[in-house]
Amino acid sequence: TIGAIEDPAATVVASIDGDRAAALLESIADHELPPALGDLVSEYQSFEAARPAFIWKWVHHLAPANTMPFVDEIHHERVATNKTMLVLFVTILDDLLEQYRDYETFDAIASLARAGDRLDGEDVVAVGARSDAVDDGYVAFAARVWETL
Known part of the structure; x- marks a missing residue:
């Protein structure tokens, strides 16, 4: 206890x-993921130490059970998909710090969220690239997740 x-x-x-x-x-x-989410999860699997695809299916499958009761049912699928993408985005940030201690890439990706909901055609790598230590592949992928979200 x-x-x-x-x-x-x-x-x-x-x-x-x-x-x-x-x-x-x-x-x-x-469980089948919606196409946009499935594409992101497939791309995420190409990264070293990626979490198993089962986790993203689990998050998406169980998300409706964690949806506030006032959310209209017509929005449940979109809410489940967005929740899963948000968990993916946060997991990318978490892994950068916990597994790799990559503060530069973490800061570059976090700057995507601070830039607002749209990058308005800006080069996503340039948004946060502050040094050669930034992993441009991770930043570009995180930007795709953020933009899709």
């Missing part, structure tokens, strides 16, 4: 039997 609260992970494990877990995993493995 954690203080007076039961361990949340143990609660989840106890609530899912083997058959239910297998069915959930199978439904996620069979």
Whole structure:
């Protein structure tokens, strides 16, 4: 237990039997991503230490369960896709710091978000490229994620 609260992970494990877990995993493995998101995930897989494609299917598949109840159902798919793209964008930033300690590329990508929702034709690499240490491939990919989002 954690203080007076039961361990949340143990609660989840106890609530899912083997058959239910297998069915959930199978439904996620069979889940198809929307084309724009699928293209980004495929491109992301080309990067060293990319997270497995299963994770992005999982995020997208479960996103509707985390959608606020006041969101009209006609927007649920777009919300799920945008949430998944946002998680992908944040994961890129997280990996740059945690796995690579690449602060220059992190700053270049973070500047994309600070530049606003559109880059208005600017060279995406030039937006944040401050030194030769910046990984232009990561910046260009992150810009595609941001622009698609």
